[in-house]
Amino acid sequence: MQNAKDTFYLTLRNRLATVNPARTMTMRSVTRPGILVEDAEPFMPQPQLDAFTLRWTALEADLHLPSILTQMTCEIHYTTAGTQANAGLDRGRALEKMDYELLQLLYPYSAQKMNYAQTPAAAMNTVVFWSEPEFGPAVTDHDRLSRIAKVTVCAFQEANEA
Amino acid sequence: MADLSTQNPCGLAQRVATALMRAGGGTTACLQMPPAPGDASDTGQIGLDAPGFLSLPLSPAVFRKARATLGDGKLPRYELLVSADAVAAQVAQLKLSSAQALFAQATGVVVAGKLFLIEAVSSSENQGAAYLYRLLLQESAGEWSM
Numbered sequence: 458m459q460n461a462k463d464t465f466y467l468t469l470r471n472r473l474a475t476v477n478p479a480r481t482m483t484m485r486s487v488t489r490p491g492i493l494v495e496d497a498e499p500f501m502p503q504p505q506l507d508a509f510t511l512r513w514t515a516l517e518a519d520l521h522l523p524s525i526l527t528q529m530t531c532e533i534h535y536t537t538a539g540t541q542a543n544a545g546l547d548r549g550r551a552l553e554k555m556d557y558e559l560l561q562l563l564y565p566y567s568a569q570k571m572n573y574a575q576t577p578a579a580a581m582n583t584v585v586f587w588s589e590p591e592f593g594p595a596v597t598d599h600d601r602l603s604r605i606a607k608v609t610v611c612a613f614q615e616a617n618e619a
Numbered sequence: 620m621a622d623l624s625t626q627n628p629c630g631l632a633q634r635v636a637t638a639l640m641r642a643g644g645g646t647t648a649c650l651q652m653p654p655a656p657g658d659a660s661d662t663g664q665i666g667l668d669a670p671g672f673l674s675l676p677l678s679p680a681v682f683r684k685a686r687a688t689l690g691d692g693k694l695p696r697y698e699l700l701v702s703a704d705a706v707a708a709q710v711a712q713l714k715l716s717s718a719q720a721l722f723a724q725a726t727g728v729v730v731a732g733k734l735f736l737i738e739a740v741s742s743s744e745n746q747g748a749a750y751l752y753r754l755l756l757q758e759s760a761g762e763w764s765m
Binding site: 462486487573574576 | 653654655656657658659661662663664665666667670724726727736737738739
């Protein structure tokens with residue numbers, strides 16, 4: 458399951474670098490595309506603005522198939538306060554831009570499963586595939602606007618996979 | 620209307636704050652900072668690599684339990700008061716733009732071998748210059764000693 462999660466994150470991160478190279482953030486002294494896995498980063502008291510945060514929640518397993526099919530829910534959180542140039546009055550437009558970027562990041566809805574625990578990363582025998590996003594309502598918190606999109610990520614558990 | 624009266628900052632408030640904290644049983648707190656340059660690899664972003672955080676000492680500092688009430692299942696919260704002189708020394712050493720930049724990069728604070736998470740940072744100022752920083756901390760769930 459961890460290989461599927463890693464593949465999903467790194468696929469989206471690489472696509473983001475192409476879709477919008479300007480969406481970057483500095484995290485732990487590294488400037489990188491504005492997307493992160495919440496459970497692989499230090500605690501943050503406030504959400505990272507103008508970046509996508511992946512949070513893994515539900516897990517289901519279908520045991521009635523030749524290989525176990527896992528279905529994991531990934532919540533993609535994103536928050537914006539708009540831009541300084543527009544004094545934050547463009548936060549609605551900024552959120553819409555992130556909505557569209559997310560649609561672009563998720564398509565196509567599959568990727569070759571990789572094992573990143575090896576060096577170099579090795580391609581596995583199956584693919585990771587996921588659903589279309591299910592967008593939640595935009596939520597206003599003072600001058601911040603945020604949204605959560607849910608995606609169901611599926612992968613077959615391969616033999617000898619941890 | 621702007622206040623045009625003459626004010627000559629002489630660092631008195633900073634020295635008083637430092638002396639008070641030292642006299643009041645000042646301790647040393649260590650900010651956990653990411654190394655520079657950071658880990659830009661794929662494995663560093665998915666929790667496979669050890670982050671190699673650096674320990675940045677701040678002294679004198681006073682550590683105390685916050686007045687917040689405790690609830691079931693909630694970890695206790697603490698306050699850390701840090702001398703602005705100590706913070707300014709580290710900001711200058713790391714060539715950062717401000718104390719806020721320093722605290723924004725920090726991933727936690729270690730006091731007496733225990734890790735705490737930074738929830739909020741505020742400062743007290745005199746004549747436009749900070750003389751004391753107050754960090755609101757929450758105990759980390761990890762029980763490892765640092």
